[in-house]
Amino acid sequence: MFKVLICDPLSEEGLKPLRENPTSQVDVLTNLSKEELLDKVGNYDALLVRSQTTIDAAVIHAATRLKIIGRAGVGVDNIDLQAATEQGILVVNAPDGNTNSAAEHSIAMLMALARNIPQAFHALKNKQWDRKSFIGVELKGKTLGVIGLGRIGAEVAQRAKGQRMKVVAYDPFLTLEKAEKLGVTMGTVDEVIQVADFITVHTPLVKETKHLLNRAAFEKMKPGVQLINCARGGIIDEDALYDAIQSGKVAGVALDVFEVEPFVDHKLLTLPQVIATPHLGASTVEAQEVVAVDVCDDVVRYFNGQAVKNPVNLSAVPKDVLKKVEPYLQLGEKLGSFVQDLANGLIEEFRVVYSGELQDIDVSPITRNVLKGFLRSRLGESVNEVNAKLFADRLGITVIEQKTSQTKGFTSLITVEVLTKAEMRKVSGTLLNGLGARIVRVDEFIVDVPLEAHLVFIRHKDQPGAIGRVGMSLAEERINIATMQVGRAERGGAAIMMLTVDKHVKAKSVEKLKTLADIEDVIAIEL
Numbered sequence: 001m002f003k004v005l006i007c008d009p010l011s012e013e014g015l016k017p018l019r020e021n022p023t024s025q026v027d028v029l030t031n032l033s034k035e036e037l038l039d040k041v042g043n044y045d046a047l048l049v050r051s052q053t054t055i056d057a058a059v060i061h062a063a064t065r066l067k068i069i070g071r072a073g074v075g076v077d078n079i080d081l082q083a084a085t086e087q088g089i090l091v092v093n094a095p096d097g098n099t100n101s102a103a104e105h106s107i108a109m110l111m112a113l114a115r116n117i118p119q120a121f122h123a124l125k126n127k128q129w130d131r132k133s134f135i136g137v138e139l140k141g142k143t144l145g146v147i148g149l150g151r152i153g154a155e156v157a158q159r160a161k162g163q164r165m166k167v168v169a170y171d172p173f174l175t176l177e178k179a180e181k182l183g184v185t186m187g188t189v190d191e192v193i194q195v196a197d198f199i200t201v202h203t204p205l206v207k208e209t210k211h212l213l214n215r216a217a218f219e220k221m222k223p224g225v226q227l228i229n230c231a232r233g234g235i236i237d238e239d240a241l242y243d244a245i246q247s248g249k250v251a252g253v254a255l256d257v258f259e260v261e262p263f264v265d266h267k268l269l270t271l272p273q274v275i276a277t278p279h280l281g282a283s284t285v286e287a288q289e290v291v292a293v294d295v296c297d298d299v300v301r302y303f304n305g306q307a308v309k310n311p312v313n314l315s316a317v318p319k320d321v322l323k324k325v326e327p328y329l330q331l332g333e334k335l336g337s338f339v340q341d342l343a344n345g346l347i348e349e350f351r352v353v354y355s356g357e358l359q360d361i362d363v364s365p366i367t368r369n370v371l372k373g374f375l376r377s378r379l380g381e382s383v384n385e386v387n388a389k390l391f392a393d394r395l396g397i398t399v400i401e402q403k404t405s406q407t408k409g410f411t412s413l414i415t416v417e418v419l420t421k422a423e424m425r426k427v428s429g430t431l432l433n434g435l436g437a438r439i440v441r442v443d444e445f446i447v448d449v450p451l452e453a454h455l456v457f458i459r460h461k462d463q464p465g466a467i468g469r470v471g472m473s474l475a476e477e478r479i480n481i482a483t484m485q486v487g488r489a490e491r492g493g494a495a496i497m498m499l500t501v502d503k504h505v506k507a508k509s510v511e512k513l514k515t516l517a518d519i520e521d522v523i524a525i526e527l
């Protein structure tokens, strides 16, 4: 049973995937104060929010059993992603569900702005039949500058072309191919704001976009320019905007989002040139249903052990690729755990080499699992696939993912190599048809060992009696050997034994084995 806390109002229809799931318990507690949230969040495995609730580091630290945060919408700027990732909490969002609604809202704002509709309506409500104060401008033939040509920006651009506007856009991450497909002229941010009669922003709020439209930018704009922000408060510098309106440089502004939300009083709303809505871009029946379904679906998938569709703090992997890598996830984790038990000393480099059928696909989920297995043995259960790479970075471990065509006769092969100051250790594993996961190589020795829970790895001299002495010693400890593999580099030289045993081999038994003649090293491995 997993417990889900829903902190912001979500569409009841959209909650069906969770409500109908027999293993989930859903508590809807909207309007919690920060203190109440801090107090309650520790009881939940999943947390669902829209944009109102701020999930900062304090909330994340209090969320001791939280595994997943679902953001029913696009922007995740109300979630401390760094803190979530560090704590191994997966964050998912619903990036597609409200695109159309937000684009329609942006166009509604553009038209309302051009024709002073809210101001005229307000005057009428105040019993003023005033026609001359509200003369607008046509959109046809005007230039719309779109900053951020992603999902919503692209939809807005298409619709603006329907209004017979010219569209110029700035998006440093857009491929020329996509821009051409959209039939939009691309330019630098300066080129766009210098020629635009209307400017609409559709970027996320990140370091690079914070106050992207600032005092310096306003100076470059055409006199009488009009602006729309249905993306995020803070992309436009509100103080600079206020002054630019007062000076007459900016003729009108439509805002759906603000630097601080919610608010009751805002100095921009004292200006007649400003029209606004209280963050309504995604507020349609349709969008709310889809975003709720999408995040709830991902939460259910997560607790069913399936890959989520919209991860934010993990790279997304297409479904067909995931199907291919899924069988290798556990093998990867066990190989990571195995090599950790082998390797001594400070880790310098961690290399995972893939071959065979894994050579041509995105294997990043497997690498994350290998790292998780490796670091868990060192750092404990708090390491998972979400934060493993972060922990590796912090420890100064260089993680290298490599592909090779050398399959050594296997359909697929994963080799984990760990380079420490003292040595290089490596282990290879594969999935054998019908036989499951096997270790097929340890250092330079070829073996064929099932990935059982309790393993013993022994380095010894290839001398008569060594194997017997090990068997006797373990028998004295009442440890039953299930399988044994031996291998040697050359007759009478270095050799290994790989044992699978029926119970954990304690440190004192390991020490006893080390005292036997011809035994050089003994490592008990728990997978």
Ligand SMILES: NC(=O)c1ccc[n+]([C@@H]2O[C@H](COP(=O)([O-])OP(=O)(O)OC[C@H]3O[C@@H](n4cnc5c(N)ncnc54)[C@H](O)[C@@H]3O)[C@@H](O)[C@H]2O)c1
Binding pocket: 073, 074, 075, 076, 095, 098, 099, 102, 147, 148, 149, 150, 151, 152, 153, 170, 171, 172, 173, 174, 202, 203, 204, 205, 208, 209, 230, 231, 232, 256, 257, 279, 280, 281, 282, 283
């Ligand atoms: N008002 C609302 O209710 C509402 C609803 C939905 C989305 N949004 C917001 O709208 C924005 C856009 O959402 P989306 O779904 O289109 O996102 P998206 O990720 O599809 O598009 C964002 C685009 O911005 C571009 N971009 C990133 N950094 C940039 C920069 N420095 N300069 C210019 N472009 C840059 C990206 O390349 C991308 O193409 C987000 O901020 C989102 O939170 C608001």
Ligand SMILES: O=C(O)CC[C@@H](O)C(=O)O
Binding pocket: 050, 051, 052, 072, 073, 074, 075, 076, 098, 279, 281, 282, 283
């Ligand atoms: O929760 C909302 O209604 C706002 C959503 C919107 O800002 C988003 O980024 O998806």
